[in-house]
Amino acid sequence: MSDALDVLKQRGFFKQCTDEPGLRAKLAEGPQKFYIGLDPTGPSLHIGHLVPIYASAHLQKAGHQPIILMGGGTARIGDPSGKTEMRQMISYEQIDKNIASQKPQIAKLIDFDSTNALLANNADWLAPLNYIDFLRDIGRHFSVNRMLTFEAYKQRLEKGLSFIEFNYQLLQSYDFLELFRRKNCILQIGGDDQWGNIVAGMELIRRVESAETYGLTFPLVTRSDGKKMGKTEKGALFLDPSLTSVYDFYQYWRNVPDADVERFFLTFTFLPVEECRNLGAAEGSDINKSKERLAYEVTALLHGEKEAVKARDGAKAAFSGGGDKTGIPSEKIGKTELEAGINILDLFSRTSLCASKSEARRLVLQGGARVNNVKIEDVEAFIDMTDAVDGELMLKAGKKRFFRIELTDRE
RNA sequence: GGGGAGGUUCCCGAGUGGUCAAAGGGGGCAGACUGUAAAUCUGUUGCUUCGGCUUCGAAGGUUCAAAUCCUUCUCUCCCCA
Numbered sequence: 001m002s003d004a005l006d007v008l009k010q011r012g013f014f015k016q017c018t019d020e021p022g023l024r025a026k027l028a029e030g031p032q033k034f035y036i037g038l039d040p041t042g043p044s045l046h047i048g049h050l051v052p053i054y055a056s057a058h059l060q061k062a063g064h065q066p067i068i069l070m071g072g073g074t075a076r077i078g079d080p081s082g083k084t085e086m087r088q089m090i091s092y093e094q095i096d097k098n099i100a101s102q103k104p105q106i107a108k109l110i111d112f113d114s115t116n117a118l119l120a121n122n123a124d125w126l127a128p129l130n131y132i133d134f135l136r137d138i139g140r141h142f143s144v145n146r147m148l149t150f151e152a153y154k155q156r157l158e159k160g161l162s163f164i165e166f167n168y169q170l171l172q173s174y175d176f177l178e179l180f181r182r183k184n185c186i187l188q189i190g191g192d193d194q195w196g197n198i199v200a201g202m203e204l205i206r207r208v209e210s211a212e213t214y215g216l217t218f219p220l221v222t223r224s225d226g227k228k229m230g231k232t233e234k235g236a237l238f239l240d241p242s243l244t245s246v247y248d249f250y251q252y253w254r255n256v257p258d259a260d261v262e263r264f265f266l267t268f269t270f271l272p273v274e275e276c277r278n279l280g281a282a283e284g285s286d287i288n289k290s291k292e293r294l295a296y297e298v299t300a301l302l303h304g305e306k307e308a309v310k311a312r313d314g315a316k317a318a319f320s321g322g323g324d325k326t327g328i329p330s331e332k333i334g335k336t337e338l339e340a341g342i343n344i345l346d347l348f349s350r351t352s353l354c355a356s357k358s359e360a361r362r363l364v365l366q367g368g369a370r371v372n373n374v375k376i377e378d379v380e381a382f383i384d385m386t387d388a389v390d391g392e393l394m395l396k397a398g399k400k401r402f403f404r405i406e407l408t409d410r411e
Numbered sequence: 412g413g414g415g416a417g418g419u420u421c422c423c424g425a426g427u428g429g430u431c432a433a434a435g436g437g438g439g440c441a442g443a444c445u446g447u448a449a450a451u452c453u454g455u456u457g458c459u460u461c462g463g464c465u466u467c468g469a470a471g472g473u474u475c476a477a478a479u480c481c482u483u484c485u486c487u488c489c490c491c492a
Contacts, residue, residue, distance in 0.1 A: 224449080225448090225449065225450095251447080254447065255447060255448070256448080257448055257449060258446090258448050258449065259448085259449075260448095261448090284446070285446050286446095287446080287448075288446050288447075288448075291446095291447085291448080292447095315447080318447095319447060356457090356458065356459090357458085357459070358456095358457080358458060358459075359440080359456090362440075362441075362455065362456075363440080363441070365441090365455090366440085366441040366442065366454075366455070367441075367442065368440080368441045368442075397440090397441090398440075398441060398442090399441090399442095399447070400447050
């Protein structure tokens with residue numbers, strides 16, 4: 001149990017920590033409760049949300065007890081940390097829906113069955129709050145002067161900061177206090193952008209409860225190429241397969257920059273540290289094998305092995321031919337429709353490969369469109385049954401975007 | 412409440428009556444090079460039945476013609492109270 005912190009350090013989940021020796025000793029004493037905060041602002045988690053959950057999973061494996069705090073109350077406010085824009089306000093009803101759909105996603109990494117993990121919602125104590133009482137009991141412990149020295153607020157002072165956002169720190173601190181009181185939660189962990197809020201919570205607990213608690217942050221995960229983690233051209237990489245297909249999810253990891261392989265293995269899989277290092281150390285085309293493994297491991301973890309195999313085989317089939325193609329994004333088209341012939345632009349623009357006909361036109365003109373690996377450069381071209389191979393059309397846009405058209409007898 | 416500055420295409424940001432679907436950069440897409448990597452270079456980047464159509468916070472108005480001028484509204488930021 002004493003190695004919980006070491007695990008986090010080894011795997012790159014350690015940026016800074018308050019009173020490290022103290023925390024180490026506390027964790028060595030026995031199972032401790034800790035929490036992370038998640039914002040249920042969307043119906044699905046995306047990769048960006050995952051790092052704290054992975055960190056929690058490691059601590060849980062080390063015997064500690066995670067509390068996953070859904071910010072059902074705070075989701076209605078904006079967190080000023082780093083963000084430039086205020087968040088949209090959403091209804092409690094929507095938030096509850098989001099929580100319901102996010103929980104199973106969290107459960108992929110956190111074991112809720114063993115009863116030592118807990119899902120909480122801060123709306124439980126934030127919603128009934130009385131403004132006057134809150135100001136008197138909690139607000140008085142916060143110094144505006146001190147808050148203004150926090151980096152998060154400094155930045156926002158340039159761009160503008162609403163009072164409601166300014167209050168975020170108080171609410172988050174209050175969360176920590178409530179969890180300490182209700183569950184004896186003694187540790188809050190989070191991304192490094194949460195450092196200020198975490199420390200503020202600890203200070204609050206120290207003042208009103210005269211108790212010592214701890215905070216730990218991990219580095220914000222970035223990509224070596226500077227792109228936002230988990231962001232694709234189309235937006236965030238969601239865990240919900242209806243928002244991001246398993247195939248696309250797999251491909252995201254498959255195409256990660258070389259320099260990130262080791263770190264991503266450490267962060268997003270549970271493979272032994274030694275193995276992660278070896279896989280990340282591979283060079284040349286070997287690192288490609290590592291990426292295949294990375295993609296498979298992460299996909300299997302979050303979507304299940306069956307889906308991962310399908311995505312992996314689908315990708316293999318698309319890139320090197322043969323094999324099981326069912327994992328590739330696809331759509332059905334009736335044979336009779338194809339018999340009549342479909343214009344190449346119409347064909348591409350009705351798939352997810354092209355958003356509009358203009359885009360399809362561009363693609364064709366630039367030589368990026370292929371049907372069953374035959375380059376089509378004529379925008380007037382018609383595709384019909386004679387182009388089908390094995391009862392399907394494999395569309396390819398550019399070098400690595402595929403789409404499969406399945407031909408069916410019925411319309 | 413008073414005064415000032417602004418809201419431009421995915422983002423940043425030019426544009427102040429026609430030559431503006433709108434500079435430049437970022438991002439995206441495509442091509443070359445590769446390893447389904449990175450870096451680099453090139454092209455491209457509103458929609459379209461290819462006739463046009465819709466875009467510059469919103470609604471009106473002036474004009475042959477507006478992102479550009481006028482009016483009202485709305486939102487943001489700054490200064491004063």
